[in-house]
Amino acid sequence: METKIPEATAKRLPLYYRYLNNLLYANKLRVSSAELAESIQVDAATIRRDFSYFGPLGKRGYGYDVHKLIDFFKKILDQDTLTNVALIGVGNLGHALLNFNFHKNSNVRISAAFDVNPKLIGSVQSNVPVYDMRQLQEQLKDQRIEIAIITVPATIAQKVVDELVQGGIKGIMNFTTVRISVPEGVRIQNIDLTNELQTLIYAINHG
Amino acid sequence: METKIPEATAKRLPLYYRYLNNLLYANKLRVSSAELAESIQVDAATIRRDFSYFGPLGKRGYGYDVHKLIDFFKKILDQDTLTNVALIGVGNLGHALLNFNFHKNSNVRISAAFDVNPKLIGSVQSNVPVYDMRQLQEQLKDQRIEIAIITVPATIAQKVVDELVQGGIKGIMNFTTVRISVPEGVRIQNIDLTNELQTLIYAINHG
Numbered sequence: 001m002e003t004k005i006p007e008a009t010a011k012r013l014p015l016y017y018r019y020l021n022n023l024l025y026a027n028k029l030r031v032s033s034a035e036l037a038e039s040i041q042v043d044a045a046t047i048r049r050d051f052s053y054f055g056p057l058g059k060r061g062y063g064y065d066v067h068k069l070i071d072f073f074k075k076i077l078d079q080d081t082l083t084n085v086a087l088i089g090v091g092n093l094g095h096a097l098l099n100f101n102f103h104k105n106s107n108v109r110i111s112a113a114f115d116v117n118p119k120l121i122g123s124v125q126s127n128v129p130v131y132d133m134r135q136l137q138e139q140l141k142d143q144r145i146e147i148a149i150i151t152v153p154a155t156i157a158q159k160v161v162d163e164l165v166q167g168g169i170k171g172i173m174n175f176t177t178v179r180i181s182v183p184e185g186v187r188i189q190n191i192d193l194t195n196e197l198q199t200l201i202y203a204i205n206h207g
Numbered sequence: 208m209e210t211k212i213p214e215a216t217a218k219r220l221p222l223y224y225r226y227l228n229n230l231l232y233a234n235k236l237r238v239s240s241a242e243l244a245e246s247i248q249v250d251a252a253t254i255r256r257d258f259s260y261f262g263p264l265g266k267r268g269y270g271y272d273v274h275k276l277i278d279f280f281k282k283i284l285d286q287d288t289l290t291n292v293a294l295i296g297v298g299n300l301g302h303a304l305l306n307f308n309f310h311k312n313s314n315v316r317i318s319a320a321f322d323v324n325p326k327l328i329g330s331v332q333s334n335v336p337v338y339d340m341r342q343l344q345e346q347l348k349d350q351r352i353e354i355a356i357i358t359v360p361a362t363i364a365q366k367v368v369d370e371l372v373q374g375g376i377k378g379i380m381n382f383t384t385v386r387i388s389v390p391e392g393v394r395i396q397n398i399d400l401t402n403e404l405q406t407l408i409y410a411i412n413h414g
Contacts, residue, residue: 007410010406010409010410011402013405013406013409014399014402014405014406014409015386018384039386040386041387076409076413077405077408078408078409078412083408092302092303092306092307093303093306093307095299095303096300096302096303099299100299100400102401102404106401106404106405108401108404108405108408147404147407147408147411149404171407171410171411173403173407177225179222179246179247179248181248187407187411189403189404189406191403192221192222193304193307193309194225194309194313194315195218195221195222196380196398197292197315197354198221198284198313198315199217199218199220199221199396200354200378200380200394200396201284201285201290201315202217202220202221202284202285203217203378203394204353204354204377204378204394205285206283
């Protein structure tokens with residue numbers, strides 16, 4: 001069961017899960033890889049290859065059973081358990097993320113936010129309590145939080161990450177523009193918006 | 208000069224450019240791939256392979272000339288020309304992006320925002336004018352905008368994209384949760400934050 005699957009495949013799993021739920025919602029109980037391909041905008045061969053990593057999920061000529069696929073992806077994506085996430089830095093982007101609808105289909109929620117601004121500390125923003133950065137270690141442990149999103153100024157990003165790692169964080173979504181060092185066993189997902197925009201421009205001019 | 212380079216390499220170009228500027232700022236005029244690797248957190252072999260797509264940029268035993276690399280990447284990333292970008296949908300995330308510092312090093316700026324909310328139309332948010340969606344085609348043409356960021360509700364995303372394409376948009380950064388169809392020649396960059404977060408959780412639990 002615990003086969004190592006490619007990163008690109010792993011990235012598509014939540015997408016599959018979300019679309020399968022949409023299908024179920026529309027009372028569709030069976031789906032072909034071609035139909036999935038059409039709606040997700042991923043080619044059918046890729047979908048079949050992705051699914052093949054998990055053993056036989058469909059039948060030739062019949063397609064895939066939507067219920068069965070959902071159950072399967074639900075388990076593999078740990079959708080049965082609610083994952084609490086911490087947000088560090090309640091600036092503009094931080095605020096937007098607190099308001100961000102991390103989908104009804106997703107069992108992820110930001111359960112605690114942290115900042116150094118006395119005006120924010122102790123307040124509740126979009127239903128999420130904002131704590132003092134000095135309470136970070138304590139809160140992470142109490143709430144058993146292992147994932148954090150950082151939207152802090154670039155200059156303090158590494159310092160904040162060091163504190164997070166000390167607090168037991170295993171995964172970090174990094175919205176700052178700096179590349180951060182973490183010890184082995186901790187995972188960083190960089191979301192570099194400027195980079196994405198520049199890559200898009202590059203692709204258009206040189207495509 | 209117009210060799211087709213891999214997408215993963217293209218994604219790293221803005222990163223290289225940004226770090227090289229940091230080096231110059233710190234008065235460092237020469238850099239080895241090992242030093243670059245250390246600061247960017249990309250391994251040295253990958254950096255050397257990436258650079259090799261552009262012909263000989265460095266000398267064995269000497270490393271790379273920072274000035275020369277910056278000039279090179281500046282040209283390739285079109286940093287000499289300012290790229291205007293439109294933002295469609297001034298909600299929470301849209302607001303955050305208007306405030307977002309798309310770096311001093313980057314020649315990208317959001318020059319126009321669009322919304323349907325009468326309270327926003329005609330206002331200036333973070334130095335960016337907000338136009339009525341009905342002025343979209345006209346403004347895109349007047350301002351020669353070819354890139355757009357969409358932060359609109361998922362339900363209207365495809366409709367908005369159709370309008371953007373009609374207005375001559377060539378690249379779209381999609382923050383909505385739906386996958387969108389575009390004609391050939393138009394490029395979509397999906398930034399699916401829920402997906403990224405779920406992938407991170409998956410990686411931690413199955414890594």
